[in-house]
Amino acid sequence: MMEKGLYLYCVVAGNETRGLEIKGIDGQPVLTMPIDDLTAVVQECQTPIANDDMKILSDLVLIHQAVIDLAWERFQTIVPFSFGTVVVERDGKSKEENLREWLERESETLKEKLRRLEGKAEYGVQVSWEPAKMMEKITRNDKEVRSLQEEIHSKGTGTAYLLRQKLERLVKERMEVAADAYFKEFFQGVRGQVEEVRVEKVRKEDPSRQMLMNLSCLTPKGETSKLGEFLDRITKIEGFHVRFTGPWPPYSFVNF
Amino acid sequence: MEPVRQGHAGIVDLLDRVLDKGLILNADLIISLAGVPLIAVSLRAAIASVETMAKYGMMRELISLPQENPR
Numbered sequence: 001m002m003e004k005g006l007y008l009y010c011v012v013a014g015n016e017t018r019g020l021e022i023k024g025i026d027g028q029p030v031l032t033m034p035i036d037d038l039t040a041v042v043q044e045c046q047t048p049i050a051n052d053d054m055k056i057l058s059d060l061v062l063i064h065q066a067v068i069d070l071a072w073e074r075f076q077t078i079v080p081f082s083f084g085t086v087v088v089e090r091d092g093k094s095k096e097e098n099l100r101e102w103l104e105r106e107s108e109t110l111k112e113k114l115r116r117l118e119g120k121a122e123y124g125v126q127v128s129w130e131p132a133k134m135m136e137k138i139t140r141n142d143k144e145v146r147s148l149q150e151e152i153h154s155k156g157t158g159t160a161y162l163l164r165q166k167l168e169r170l171v172k173e174r175m176e177v178a179a180d181a182y183f184k185e186f187f188q189g190v191r192g193q194v195e196e197v198r199v200e201k202v203r204k205e206d207p208s209r210q211m212l213m214n215l216s217c218l219t220p221k222g223e224t225s226k227l228g229e230f231l232d233r234i235t236k237i238e239g240f241h242v243r244f245t246g247p248w249p250p251y252s253f254v255n256f
Numbered sequence: 257m258e259p260v261r262q263g264h265a266g267i268v269d270l271l272d273r274v275l276d277k278g279l280i281l282n283a284d285l286i287i288s289l290a291g292v293p294l295i296a297v298s299l300r301a302a303i304a305s306v307e308t309m310a311k312y313g314m315m316r317e318l319i320s321l322p323q324e325n326p327r
Contacts (some may be wrong), residue, residue, distance in 0.1 A: 097326035098286040251273035
């Protein structure tokens, strides 16, 4: 059953009465609801808002981000909501009353978040390596690995098979140690250039690459030259790749 | 090195943020998140490869984030 709701985009500081010049979901106007020196950026909607159609889903995500981008540009500092947050009518209270009560209750927390995020933007940093290339480099001067390799060459098939398994385990271990060391070094480097860092789950990459590190970084908007320089140094190391994305509204820094 | 929002990396990063992050409103009584966790799963499946995205025409559309009249 369809139900009427208020789709939430973000919360901004101050009492803003002017809506945004953009069409939201289902072509609805994007409104501002000022409450107690905070303003919610919302629109009327029907809920559930989505079905399984991929095209419609990607449109909704696009609209969510486009509205939040425009609000971010206009109001400078925002606390963005997660995609698909809809306030509905409950317990004899209208959706507007429910939203107002929630905002009043969370007022201090939200204001604190807005203060912390003022003028800041989020950037994504992902570092990957090519294990095949790195393996050679990491084990080249490793005595234990070298002597195992030589032993494999000099032994008969049966023994060589077992030794190869041993070698595989050893190389895997060395790779893990190396990955750990690189992570620590890169993490320290990135942390030194930004205000806050969050470690995210690594994602799956195309088969030749492996993601070592996925970070969300918070820094004053546009001030990325030092971080960029540090990342340039990583890209110069053979076998390493860096992705640097943003600026994003501070999605990763609003839930605590 | 300058940060970018375009390309496959930008899309994946954008979806990660929009779908998994942002403020979570912890008030079950007044909100409706019906279907959203499922949405995240389906969208993720679709962006698993650049090829799939290109096939559905999502690449082009996600790259040019519309500012006006997105529909």
